[in-house]
Amino acid sequence: MSSSNKIFFGDNLRVLESLPSNSVNLIYIDPPFNTGRRQVRISMSVDRDDQGDRKGFGGYKYLTKVLGKLSFDDIYDDYLAFLEPRLREAHRVLTANGALYFHIDYREVHYCKILLDSIFGRDNFLNEIIWAYDYGGRSKRKWPTKHDNILYYVKDRNNYVFNADEIDRLPYMAPSLVGGDKAKLGKLPTDVWWQTIVSPTGKEKTGYPTQKPLAILERIIRASSCPGDIVLDFFAGSGTTGVAAHKLGRSFILVDNNEEAIRVMRSRFRDVPVEFITLEDYKYEDKAV
Numbered sequence: 001m002s003s004s005n006k007i008f009f010g011d012n013l014r015v016l017e018s019l020p021s022n023s024v025n026l027i028y029i030d031p032p033f034n035t036g037r038r039q040v041r042i043s044m045s046v047d048r049d050d051q052g053d054r055k056g057f058g059g060y061k062y063l064t065k066v067l068g069k070l071s072f073d074d075i076y077d078d079y080l081a082f083l084e085p086r087l088r089e090a091h092r093v094l095t096a097n098g099a100l101y102f103h104i105d106y107r108e109v110h111y112c113k114i115l116l117d118s119i120f121g122r123d124n125f126l127n128e129i130i131w132a133y134d135y136g137g138r139s140k141r142k143w144p145t146k147h148d149n150i151l152y153y154v155k156d157r158n159n160y161v162f163n164a165d166e167i168d169r170l171p172y173m174a175p176s177l178v179g180g181d182k183a184k185l186g187k188l189p190t191d192v193w194w195q196t197i198v199s200p201t202g203k204e205k206t207g208y209p210t211q212k213p214l215a216i217l218e219r220i221i222r223a224s225s226c227p228g229d230i231v232l233d234f235f236a237g238s239g240t241t242g243v244a245a246h247k248l249g250r251s252f253i254l255v256d257n258n259e260e261a262i263r264v265m266r267s268r269f270r271d272v273p274v275e276f277i278t279l280e281d282y283k284y285e286d287k288a289v
């Protein structure tokens with residue numbers, strides 16, 4: 001079935017490369033931390049030498065010497081090397097007034113911020129949203145970590161969508177102090193969002209381990225896109241972004257390279273028109289979730 005909603009099973013870099021430039025209004029991603037790939041970086045010196053092994057600039061010969069191999073445990077370099085081409089593609093496929101929300105944990109956020117600044121431009125960084133929750137055990141050896149970070153970038157800070165009037169409102173802490181209509185309307189959320197995690201026993205739960213709350217995605221999609229727009233999540237997991245987009249009248253493109261995620265999404269979108277596309281080299285086996 002052909003539909004404007006699409007779910008791809010395969011590597012997201014290949015899918016991104018196949019999407020036209022300026023075609024997606026909003027991107028939300030929640031990449032996994034450890035990609036499981038390890039890189040070996042070889043450092044070399046290249047000097048002009050008549051006995052050299054390479055011909056180079058000006059027709060001169062150059063001698064290359066391997067100075068050392070760094071099989072780096074520096075997992076951050078590995079991770080950023082994985083993310084960088086995907087984020088460059090994300091920037092390319094966004095419309096001129098598009099936005100990216102990048103969800104990450106407190107240990108990686110600083111490295112990712114520097115990478116994203118270099119791709120989107122520092123001026124186009126608008127917010128670091130703190131998603132605060134209050135669930136699970138509490139360490140007694142440091143401050144219990146109970147938040148995730150969401151970096152919000154736009155392609156152009158002079159031209160972007162931000163529908164302040166569409167955003168869900170929160171009750172004032174002291175409504176009697178603001179009074180009347182203002183109290184009834186509630187207040188706009190700030191860059192700190194209190195939202196409980198997907199309850200392991202609640203009805204929102206799909207069983208996918210890293211599933212994010214629908215309420216977070218709904219808030220992002222309401223604020224940063226319009227009905228009829230296209231929302232992309234290329235680390236889709238259980239498809240939360242697609243569920244929120246569909247509910248709010250947007251189309252979606254989702255990508256995941258894990259068969260289990262595709263199974264969960266097939267079940268989650270069983271009543272929604274979606275075109276499922278499996279990339280070459282991937283094989284989907286239908287099993288119950």
Ligand SMILES: C[S@@+](CC[C@H](N)C(=O)[O-])C[C@H]1O[C@@H](n2cnc3c(N)ncnc32)[C@H](O)[C@@H]1O
Nearest residue numbers: 011012030210211212235237238240256257258
């Ligand atoms: C943290 S989960 C996303 C969870 C999602 N936000 C949700 O609410 O369910 C990250 C997802 O990225 C997928 N992934 C990792 N590397 C990928 C790649 N190269 N291409 C496509 N998907 C990838 C994983 O399979 C995983 O499902």
